[in-house]
Amino acid sequence: MMVPLDPANKPTSQRRIAEGDTVVVYERHDVMRAVTVAGGGVLQNRFGVFRHADWIGRQFGSKVFSSAGVGGKDGRKAGGGFVYLLAPTPELWTLVLSHRTQILYIADISLVVAYLELIPGCVVLESGTGSGSLTTSLARAVAPQGRVYTFDYHDQRASSAREDFEKNGLSSLIAVAVRDIQGEGFPDEHCGAADAVFLDLPQPWLAIPSAGTMLRQDGVLCSFSPCIEQVQRSCEAMRPFFTDIRTFEILLRTYDVNEGALKSATANEEANVGRLCKKKRKVRPAGEVLDSTQSSCVMVKPCNTARGHTGYLTFARRSVHGSQTEAT
Ligand SMILES: C[S@@+](CC[C@H](N)C(=O)[O-])C[C@H]1O[C@@H](n2cnc3c(N)ncnc32)[C@H](O)[C@@H]1O
Incomplete structure (x- = not known):
């Protein structure tokens, strides 16, 4: 179950993992996967073997150790590694879902949810569904x-x-239907x-007149397109129905944060700690303990691989003076 969306559920921080739950097994910010908890299930990774049965009853956010190695204190096994069991929030789900299409990522999603002015109780129409990456965040917002x-x-x-929505407990918030929205438009039942x-x-411009008909006065439309030519045609199609048309491109810069081991032997070296950080830094593998001659320092640098252009987000507000309104 995707925990935060059901108001009947306790907040994630208080929830305990149950059989059938989806958990995000987190190794590092760039290594995680979705796992459905089953009583007899096991997960194997480079750290060893993890039994799902050991996860049941723990809180989301727990750190669990693999059963590799020899037994140690507090249920911790010496020599084994660890993972975190995280709740599948929309933000994490976007990173672990199966890609059946191109998807929207969190930087674009954040702006979409904010500029669509979504609050609990809103009704949202979306097409296409694709892999459901955006849909999951839309559902939580409403x-x-x-x-x-x-x-x-x-x-x-x-x-x-x-x-996926069923598995994550979102079915009561999301209705999925098969329909050619460019050819037929949205169903009349959502009109206004x-x-x-x-x-x-x-070809979003083919669906924009229908989107205008579906929106209540003052409602907001967003269209995502990777190419500027698509944006130009969409803006043309928006002009009769919409006002306040604006296009954004989100370029996100991510930083790596690493803890490094620092050998400090002399006072001189201590004084030059900034230089040492650069010269002698060594990124610690997970779980490695520093010896007495080492101290740690946190180092931050821009990621080597940055996600560049994803697409353009064009927002527009349903105009009170749009041509459709004047006709009615
Ligand atoms: C890029 S994907 C959408 C990804 C989605 N925003 C996400 O975050 O996962 C585009 C989707 O539009 C669908 N699509 C294309 N033409 C369509 C049409 N005429 N009517 C409805 N869906 C269409 C495709 O099948 C595809 O799944």
Whole structure:
């Protein structure tokens, strides 16, 4: 179950892991995976063997040790490594889900959720569903009374997304349907009822008139497109229905934070600690203990690999004076 979204659940910090839960097994910020807890299940990784049975009843966020090596104090096994068992928040789910399509990542998602002005109780229409990366964050933003209606014309993608939402306990917040939104538009039943519409489609301009019809007055549309030519055509299509049209590109710069071991022998070297950090730094493997001649220092540097352009986000507000309004 995706814990934070069900108001009946306690906050994640107080929840205990149960059989059937999805947990995010965290080794490092760039090494994690989703695991469904089963009584007889085991997880094997480079640290050894972890029995799911040992996880049941622990709080989300717990650190658990592998059963490799010889027994030690407090249930900790000497020689074994450890992982953290984290709750599958939308932010972590985005990093562990199976990629069936290109997906939106957290930097773009944050701006989408903020600029769509989502609050609990909102109704959101989305197309295409893709891998459900954005959908999961939309659902949390509108929970517990709101709803996300998401459409994809690809049968298999729609049903895989439905399975994921079910597995993560989000089915009451998300309805997935198969529909060609560029060809048919959104279903009439949502006419004037949507607080927000999100499009991640190859030809969004074909769906924009329908999005305008679905939105309540003052509702917000967002369209995500990787190419500027798509943005230009979309903006043209928005002009009759929308106002306050704005396009953003998010470029995120991430930093690596590492703890390093520092050998400090003389007063001179102590005085030159800044230089030493550069010269003698050695990143500690997980669990390594510093000896008495070493001290630690935290080092921060920009990541070598940065995610560059993902796409353009175009936002527009349903205009009170739009041509559709004037006609009615
Ligand atoms: C890039 S993916 C969306 C990814 C999604 N935003 C996410 O974060 O996981 C685009 C999706 O649009 C769907 N799609 C393309 N044309 C469509 C159409 N005419 N109607 C509905 N869905 C469509 C594709 O099947 C695909 O799953």
